[in-house]
Amino acid sequence: MKKxxxxxxxxxxxxxxxxxxxxxxxxxxxxxEIQLEKKGLSDNGRIILSGCLGMCSKGPILIVNPGYTIYGxxxxxxxxxxxxxxxxxxxxxSRLIIDEDHLYNRFFRVFGDVGxxxxxxxITLRNCGIIDPESIDDYISLRGYEAxxxxxxDMKPEEVIEEVxxxxxxxxxxxxxxxxxxxxxxxxxxxxxxxxxxxxxxxxPGAFMDRSAIEGDPHTVIEGMIIGGYAVxxxxxxxxxxxxxxLAITRLEKAIKDARDSGFLGENILGSDFSFDIEIRLGAxxxxxxxxxxxIHSIEGSRGMPRPRPPYPSVNGLFGKPTLINNVxxxxxxxxxxxxSADWFRKVGTEKSxxxxxxxxxGKVKNTGxxxxxxxxxxxxxxxxxxxxxxxxxxxxxxxxxxPSGGCLPEKYLDTPIDYESLAKAGSIMGSGGMIVIDExxxxxxxxxxxxEFTQNESCGKCTPCREGTKRMLEILTRITEGKxxxxxxxxxxxxxxLIKKASLCGLGQSAPNPVLSTxxxxxxxxxxxxxxxxxxxxECRLLLDYVINDKxxxxxxxxxxxxxxxVSGNPKTPHVIDKxxxxxxxxxxxxxxxxxxxxx
Amino acid sequence: MMxxxxxxxxxxxxxxxxIVGKGYLSTKRVYVGMATCEIAAGxxxxxxxxxxxxxxxxxxxxxxxxxxxxxxxxxxxxxVIEEGKIPVKYGKVNEEKAREIIERHLKGGEVIExxxxx
Numbered sequence: 001m002k003k004x005x006x007x008x009x010x011x012x013x014x015x016x017x018x019x020x021x022x023x024x025x026x027x028x029x030x031x032x033e034i035q036l037e038k039k040g041l042s043d044n045g046r047i048i049l050s051g052c053l054g055m056c057s058k059g060p061i062l063i064v065n066p067g068y069t070i071y072g073x074x075x076x077x078x079x080x081x082x083x084x085x086x087x088x089x090x091x092x093x094s095r096l097i098i099d100e101d102h103l104y105n106r107f108f109r110v111f112g113d114v115g116x117x118x119x120x121x122x123i124t125l126r127n128c129g130i131i132d133p134e135s136i137d138d139y140i141s142l143r144g145y146e147a148x149x150x151x152x153x154d155m156k157p158e159e160v161i162e163e164v165x166x167x168x169x170x171x172x173x174x175x176x177x178x179x180x181x182x183x184x185x186x187x188x189x190x191x192x193x194x195x196x197x198x199x200x201x202x203x204x205p206g207a208f209m210d211r212s213a214i215e216g217d218p219h220t221v222i223e224g225m226i227i228g229g230y231a232v233x234x235x236x237x238x239x240x241x242x243x244x245x246x247l248a249i250t251r252l253e254k255a256i257k258d259a260r261d262s263g264f265l266g267e268n269i270l271g272s273d274f275s276f277d278i279e280i281r282l283g284a285x286x287x288x289x290x291x292x293x294x295x296i297h298s299i300e301g302s303r304g305m306p307r308p309r310p311p312y313p314s315v316n317g318l319f320g321k322p323t324l325i326n327n328v329x330x331x332x333x334x335x336x337x338x339x340x341s342a343d344w345f346r347k348v349g350t351e352k353s354x355x356x357x358x359x360x361x362x363g364k365v366k367n368t369g370x371x372x373x374x375x376x377x378x379x380x381x382x383x384x385x386x387x388x389x390x391x392x393x394x395x396x397x398x399x400x401x402x403x404p405s406g407g408c409l410p411e412k413y414l415d416t417p418i419d420y421e422s423l424a425k426a427g428s429i430m431g432s433g434g435m436i437v438i439d440e441x442x443x444x445x446x447x448x449x450x451x452x453e454f455t456q457n458e459s460c461g462k463c464t465p466c467r468e469g470t471k472r473m474l475e476i477l478t479r480i481t482e483g484k485x486x487x488x489x490x491x492x493x494x495x496x497x498x499l500i501k502k503a504s505l506c507g508l509g510q511s512a513p514n515p516v517l518s519t520x521x522x523x524x525x526x527x528x529x530x531x532x533x534x535x536x537x538x539x540e541c542r543l544l545l546d547y548v549i550n551d552k553x554x555x556x557x558x559x560x561x562x563x564x565x566x567x568v569s570g571n572p573k574t575p576h577v578i579d580k581x582x583x584x585x586x587x588x589x590x591x592x593x594x595x596x597x598x599x600x601x
Numbered sequence: 602m603m604x605x606x607x608x609x610x611x612x613x614x615x616x617x618x619x620i621v622g623k624g625y626l627s628t629k630r631v632y633v634g635m636a637t638c639e640i641a642a643g644x645x646x647x648x649x650x651x652x653x654x655x656x657x658x659x660x661x662x663x664x665x666x667x668x669x670x671x672x673x674x675x676x677x678x679x680x681v682i683e684e685g686k687i688p689v690k691y692g693k694v695n696e697e698k699a700r701e702i703i704e705r706h707l708k709g710g711e712v713i714e715x716x717x718x719x
Contacts, residue, residue: 011687066686107670110680110688114718116672129634129670129678137616138665140609149609208638215636216668247637262612270605362673370671 010045010087011113015061017052017374023060024076025049031076035083045087050112051119052374055100056347064092068109072098102340106130106142119386121348122372123356124172124332128216133251136258139219145264147338148226152272155338160231161187164334167342168354173199173290173327174405174431175507176353176420182324185314186232189322194234196225196276197318197325199295200241200248203287204403205454207434209358210328212370214241214248217332218255222278224331226264227338229276232324237278240295242285252280287404287458290432291506292325294460305462306506327432329358349375353419357430363400363437364391371435373418380414383437394439398522402431404451404458405511407518408444427518429511443540444523445530449477451515455508466509469500473516481541485531494520542585545600549576549589553597559589627663629707632680636669643695644677650699654707662707675718681706692718 012032014025029047036042055061058072062082069092071082078096085091104126111117111129122128131138139145151160165180186194198221202210214221225237241249256278259265267275281299288294289304296318298304317323333355337345346354353375359382361371366388373382379399383389390396398408407428409416416422420430438447456470473496476489497513497520504510520527529535536544549559549568553575560568560576567583570576578589578598590598603611633639633648651664672678675692679702682688689712691702698716705711 008687110682111670111690113687114672114690116718117670125671128668130632130667132632132665133668134666135620137619140613140616141620143613145612146606146609149605152605154606212636212638212669212671216670245637247640263608270608271603272605367672367674369673370669372671 008045011065012045012047013050013053013063013065013108013112013118014047015051015053015055015059015063016049017054017056017059019056020052020059020061025060028060028062028074028076028079031079032083035079036087039083039088041083041087046113048113048115048118050108051121051377052348053105053108054102054121054344054348055098058098058100063112065109065113067092070098070100071096072100102344103143103336104340116367116369116386116388119381120372121356121374123336123348124220124329124358125213125216125370125372126336127220128212128370131217133216133218134254136219136255136262139217140262143339144219145223145259145262147223147335148230148264149270150338151227151230152270152274157187157231157233160227160338163342164231164337167337167345168349168352169330169333169337169345170353170420171327172329172333172357172432174402174429176430179326179330182314182326183228183231185312186234186322186324189315191322193236193319193321194232195318195321195323196229196232196234196237197295197299197323198225198237198239198331199290199292199325199327200239200245201283201290201295202242202245202328202432203285203290203458204405204432204434205451206362206436207360207403207432209360209370209433211245211248213328213332213358214245214252218248218252219259220332220335221252221328222255222259222265224326224334225278226269226276227334228324228326228331230274232322234324235275235277237276238299238318239278239280240283240289240299241280243282244285249280249282256280286460287454288460288506288508291508294506295325296323303460305460306508308505329433350417350419352421357418357433359401359433359435361387361435361437363435364394364439364442365389365437366391375419376417378415378417379409382418382435383414387437390437390439394441396437397440397442398438398444398447400428400436400438400447400451400515401434402429402511402514403434404454405429405507405514406431406434407514408438408447408522409518410522427514427521429514441538441540443481443536443538444519444526445477445481445536446538446540448516448519449474449481452477452512455512459508459512463503463505463509465500465503466505466512469496469504470509470512472496473500473513477516480527480530481536482543483530483534483541485527485534487531489531490520490524490527539600542587545585545587546580547578547583547585547587547589548599548601549578550597550599551575552595554595556595558592558594559598562588562592564588624663628661628683630663630665630680630682631707632665632667632682634669634676634678635666638669638673639677642676646696647677647679647694647699650696651703654703659703659707672718678718690718691716
């Protein structure tokens, strides 16, 4: 903020994506600053460097707000003219204006100047936060349902599949399977009936991407599913969503009804001979039901348990029919690929991972929230540039990606460009997009235990490695955090973990040991300290701590009164002491002391 | 027969007409975040304040709900959008702040800088 509080009259955004940097966006910023200084306008506005705005072929891109005028191919020679004509006289420079307004950058018209959003790229969440999710008119006015009209007018099903294949889109639920191939497999099956399913059984602790997407823009998901149905030859779609998301369900129900009333769902969509309809099935919130075969069993009315694959759902899915299952975020990408073209989509991202990914940024980071960035963005950019760094000036310790199926990555991986392969190579996974930042105050053994506790609870019990193995691993972790760790525990954890990964039936078991194995790789010394020295450096494992009263004690007696074990002794107004042999390490003396006289070591 | 692309063009024109009919071209458009997370942070009460103001005769304002933009720790969020001006994003809005936004910004035209998300 500038010291004088003059009103902000304009905001200039310069695209700072890779190809615009190549075209000297940073130098342009300096040129603009010089020009503004000359005109005495420096205090009247802001200049922002944004993330890739997806108009790479026309870069460098410069946007002037208010008005959201987009200039392309800007060179340093154009700067004086833009400043003089547009900012001083209020007359946009028409010869430089480009008419390129994609679906995705609507969001930036409203939010682009906020630091947290400016570095993002919103494709799947493009409408979230800018339209009324309960108004189909709002969606239609932003080219909603045009993608369906386009395929029904001009594209054969195999052309739609070809387009999705060419886009390079991969499953956003976690596994990263090429979406177009999945569509092709399902389309190639001969069957009188086929199903299209949207997997909205979002269960990772701390993840809420799918909920936000459905609550903020339900029609996008519906439109994606209709396109999928047309491509694979299905007339029936099902959204499997957890009952814990009541508002998302209400909005989805309304959206489906509105779409039906407007002729986007039902018989002969938009006057064509294609018919498709969607119904909602509620899940009871079992984590394993996010696994596709368990999800199918749950819809069929059976207990939600996985089965071995193959056959894959594309061959033998719901009620034995070929079934196309994609996750919410995957579906939300589809209308953009159809309207903005696969060629455009594949320009975003890395060689093997195209497009963007939504992350739910949480934990010890200043700005928590939903972050959608192009694949290839580094963890450092997400955590420090967008997330604003660690809270309270603490030190970064690790970032946990992929939820309970993922791993913890230490500082040395911060500059890893994120895609499916790089995260797997670093020992974690993309997963559905949970991202939890961990600082020096958190114990890595405890974190691993937290995630394993979750998967152990959610294990369906069908296969022995997952059911018994995670239980045994959790027992070992629990005793380590309680100071009862034994020599050889680390090796046992590694052996069990690798075994569970290899022998489990479904993805839940195959990935359950990841949080433990990755912390063992990256933070092995913390495990060793817990086992050998009975110490927790983060001070989180309470049973490993010693509570000691220091010389700040004034003898008020508060700790003595609250101690449930009678471990504190001392006369009024004289320093008290804690009897270590009686102390049960409940920490109540530490909490109640007003004088900072209780240390935990 | 009309092609699906012609039908959607017609439907879009109708949709835009309906939105305009609801007052979209008002001087100020106000969007209140109404996703589960926003509601948990208190946006329902904030929405009520705006609704009440409109019911009591606040004119030239188009009031709408919106989903969550994803700025969790600054919720509830409210946007005030005016043609030809930079969209204003307010964070951590409560009932009291909502009343002040109505008085100072919607009626008085003043952007309350200290609450603006940047």
